[in-house]
Amino acid sequence: MKEQDIRFLRSVFAEYYSNHSEAVYVPPPVNSREIGFAVWPDRAMVRHMSFRSLTDMREYVLNNTPADAYHSCAVYEFPEKPMEHKSALWADLAFDVDAKDVQPDCVEEMTYSVCPKCGSHRRGNKKKCPNCSEESRTVEFMSFRCIASTAHQAKRLHSALIEELGIEEKDIAVYFSGHMGFHVYVTSKAIGELGPDARREITSYLSLEGAMDSYSPGKSANLRTIRAGGIGRRLQEEILDVVNNASQHGDILEDDGVSLLKDNKQRILLALNKGKIEDIVVLLGIKRARKLLRRAWQRAAIVVDPSVTMDIHRVFRMPGTLNSKSGLPKQRVPLDKIDANVLSLIPEYGRSEVQVSVSFAPEVEIGDRKVGPFSNETASVPRYIAAYLILKGVASVG
């Protein structure tokens, strides 16, 4: 990255922090958490720091404008010591819901191979530019569609935490990561003392990993569980959804299956209410019933990254700080705002315009602005969008 670009990024970051440093936040107890930063120009990691208070930390961030800021989910006796001497007391139960896991095809679609020299671009991961045989850069652009499906998963996770795992709503916080994911924190002492094995089991449960095939017809079809709580209820909701929107599932049901589902809707709903999968088999035939259940089963899984939740020593991006993948802040999102429009919630900063030369970028829609697509051109864009393009490696100031 060019020196003038780094200077520009630091000025945008500084503008954000000088107006919004009160948004910088670490869940209590602040002084017992490990804090880490990635610092300009090369974004090298500095770890094992700790701060006495939120005020001290905000002041530090304001004065140092880091590229990224992190806090540990764990609460330590000695947060600033090396890992083996920190001595964890407990840790937030944290989930990373990311577009790359939720909808890999969507992320792939937004992944381009861009030549920094001539701006030629192609989908996917390719090494050399065909025009000037320059080394291409792989760029993952942000996309509404990917954020929308990821938001949906975050919402489902939120409700499963409450309804299934019995966690109180006040103990849950949902954040938009500033890029293509959501971070969900559960801060409660009882849950906080769970070890890695137990955390691993929770993610398996949420994603239905290791669940027996017992819900499928022909098998012992665990009829009592479908009516009771947990996965049974999740599965029931998804079956209902497929039945209610039968025509969207023509790919597996085929035309006659779709009409059969529509004609028998009331009877299927009745069978579901009784928890009788076998009745659905009678109505639809075993093959179609299986397909219906398999689809519902896939949709009932809640996708989270298990290695993140399991690792209690992991650091998470600090709420209220900017993400150097996008230049956008990680922000708490109220329950009713968890959707693709999270980008419209970003606060005011970097609104004045600046000239940038862009090699390539698809249309960008962040905040209230929609710009692009760009191809080897100079354009005037708001500073926060310029920062986004520069951080993606496809633009330069001037």
Add this chain to the structure above:
Amino acid sequence: MAKYPFVREAREFVGQHFDLNLAELPESENREAIERGFQRVYQAIRRKKVPFDTQNMIRYDTEVVSFPVAVMLVALINDDMLRNMYATAEAKRCSELMAQDSADIHHIADELEFHFRVVTREDEQNLLTIRLVDYLAFSPQLWGEKWRLANRTVDRGEVLVTDHEFARILEEKIKRTILERTRADVSGIKLPTLLVEKRTELADVWREYKAAIQPEVRLEPRDIPPCMNRLTQRMTKGENLSHVERRTLVSYLAAIGWTEEEMMSLLRHSPDFNERIARYQLEHITGRRGEGKKYSPPSCATMKMYGLCFPDKWCDHIRHPLKYRRIT
């Protein structure tokens, strides 16, 4: 009460009669209790079992008092492997007794302050719910497919279990309770002569037992995937691995070239080790017995299904534990 010497009543009873911390064991009266306490540990090592018969019930006082004596002896030897072995044997004994008399289950749970709720439903009997955190804390060692949380009814933080399953969860809870007791710091406590003698005797027995186990287990930590590393470490700590976990580990070690004797010395760490059974199982897995069919170690997908996958960043692109390499 003599059946379950760890329960609160027993603690109080023992407290009234003598207090181990005071080291004022009245030898003459309690010679029998000390002998029985020694036997509890001795049998746990030799037979992986603490024997119990109705005669023990007649010698009620002795039986109850022998428990803190046994705990004291284990604490004195101060070896995690022995702690695990003894706690496992005691817990198994309790669980066998609970199975004989299911009325005991609720009573024991109450005594251990283990929260549960009986569920009444017209179609099912003997169901209860326990707290999710307790389920997660006390079921891991028992995990087979049916124990996976995904196969459980989980509602508002409560998990549905049958009373038989509940007894197994309590077994784990009992084991941990006993383990914790054996971790008490007993250095500097003045002991009565008879107990000192028994400690020496037990130390000899234990030294002899451990001599049969090679202390160093060959392990190249670099290219052992975290899932297998975790199993090996739990094994060497003397934790009780489930059948699936053992089979997984042994088939993996056999595949990376461990010899049968090397594997046997690892298996000897298990708290319920039995030479004959272990060798039989080993030969079965490595294909020397049965139809000559070798068990190959499970793939990553199967490991996930078992709940035994604990990936790190080098696991990202592999589908089989044998393919794990740390590339730096």
